[in-house]
Amino acid sequence: MQPELSFELIREVMATADTFLRESQRLFRPHGLTAAQYNVLNLLASAADGLSQREIGDVLVVDRSNVTGLIDRMEKAGRVKRSEDPADARVHRVKLTPAGRRLFNKVQPSYHAVIDQVTRGQSDVRAREVVAVLKSLQAGAVDWRLPDV
Amino acid sequence: MQPELSFELIREVMATADTFLRESQRLFRPHGLTAAQYNVLNLLASAADGLSQREIGDVLVVDRSNVTGLIDRMEKAGRVKRSEDPADARVHRVKLTPAGRRLFNKVQPSYHAVIDQVTRGQSDVRAREVVAVLKSLQAGAVDWRLPDV
DNA sequence: TAAGATTGAATTCTCAATCTTA
DNA sequence: TAAGATTGAGAATTCAATCTTA
Numbered sequence: 001m002q003p004e005l006s007f008e009l010i011r012e013v014m015a016t017a018d019t020f021l022r023e024s025q026r027l028f029r030p031h032g033l034t035a036a037q038y039n040v041l042n043l044l045a046s047a048a049d050g051l052s053q054r055e056i057g058d059v060l061v062v063d064r065s066n067v068t069g070l071i072d073r074m075e076k077a078g079r080v081k082r083s084e085d086p087a088d089a090r091v092h093r094v095k096l097t098p099a100g101r102r103l104f105n106k107v108q109p110s111y112h113a114v115i116d117q118v119t120r121g122q123s124d125v126r127a128r129e130v131v132a133v134l135k136s137l138q139a140g141a142v143d144w145r146l147p148d149v
Numbered sequence: 150m151q152p153e154l155s156f157e158l159i160r161e162v163m164a165t166a167d168t169f170l171r172e173s174q175r176l177f178r179p180h181g182l183t184a185a186q187y188n189v190l191n192l193l194a195s196a197a198d199g200l201s202q203r204e205i206g207d208v209l210v211v212d213r214s215n216v217t218g219l220i221d222r223m224e225k226a227g228r229v230k231r232s233e234d235p236a237d238a239r240v241h242r243v244k245l246t247p248a249g250r251r252l253f254n255k256v257q258p259s260y261h262a263v264i265d266q267v268t269r270g271q272s273d274v275r276a277r278e279v280v281a282v283l284k285s286l287q288a289g290a291v292d293w294r295l296p297d298v
Numbered sequence: 299t300a301a302g303a304t305t306g307a308a309t310t311c312t313c314a315a316t317c318t319t320a
Numbered sequence: 321t322a323a324g325a326t327t328g329a330g331a332a333t334t335c336a337a338t339c340t341t342a
């Protein structure tokens with residue numbers, strides 16, 4: 001692959017993610033939410049028994065230490081609740097509170113609408129191709145080795 | 150476009166950027182650099198007269214307040230230097246120090262090698278298609294309006 | 299008024315070290 | 321020892337407010 005094209009490809013991936021993250025904040029902010037917190041709500045909404053903090057960190061691909069603070073803030077805001085795992089005293093299971101679920105139900109439709117608008121006009125075929133390339137890039141990104149400097 | 154596919158597309162863009170950012174830190178960290186700082190070095194390396202902080206913020210698409218702290222830390226580390234703009238007393242022109250340039254020259258080849266590895270196996274045609282879709286997504290992302298909630 | 303830069307508060311993130319329980 | 325969670329420090333980010341100069 002042409003070197004210049006490689007750079008452009010990576011640059012555009014980063015720029016697109018950046019733009020989308022930035023714009024999505026505009027949507028979440030009026031609800032006192034951040035993108036990270038929305039992701040947690042989204043995850044917990046379909047987990048009847050809650051999730052351990054480790055599971056949350058694994059799915060969202062963030063550090064465990066990160067999850068602690070995130071859940072701290074959300075618990076303080078009354079959106080989630082920590083409870084003990086009956087089987088393992090080390091584990092904190094995190095569940096949505098009723099208020100958290102109400103908030104999620106309120107924000108989700110707007111988020112969906114925005115995704116619709118952003119992806120409007122893209123063909124399914126094209127989108128599938130892009131998804132395939134992105135997955136292949138991710139596979140390559142975890143495999144590289146430090147070149148000798 | 151199918152709703153589920155829309156979500157997958159956006160999710161994979163975010164995941165790819167996330168993965169790449171995380172992995173690139175592994176490369177930068179031994180040099181005491183972060184991805185944001187590397188971007189600044191890269192930008193300044195080809196700007197003989199330096200750049201104003203506003204220009205840096207515009208290209209890197211970060212907040213002006215962000216540039217202040219970033220340049221603070223890099224100046225403290227001796228990698229860049231602020232100087233006054235002869236034409237406009239409000240402007241701080243930021244330039245690479247010799248040490249900053251040496252660092253950039255040392256790190257850049259590794260970064261290029263990593264990009265090569267990550268994009269290896271992608272066809273030019275495919276890559277151009279992906280770039281086009283990403284640009285179109287970015288255009289859509291800055292245009293959306295808050296749906297009525 | 300407007301533009302460039304700065305500051306402060308809050309959130310997020312990484313990394314290393316630590317604490318508790320398995 | 322290992323695993324889940326926490327803590328603390330440093331970096332990055334956003335937003336709002338402020339300061340200086342144009």
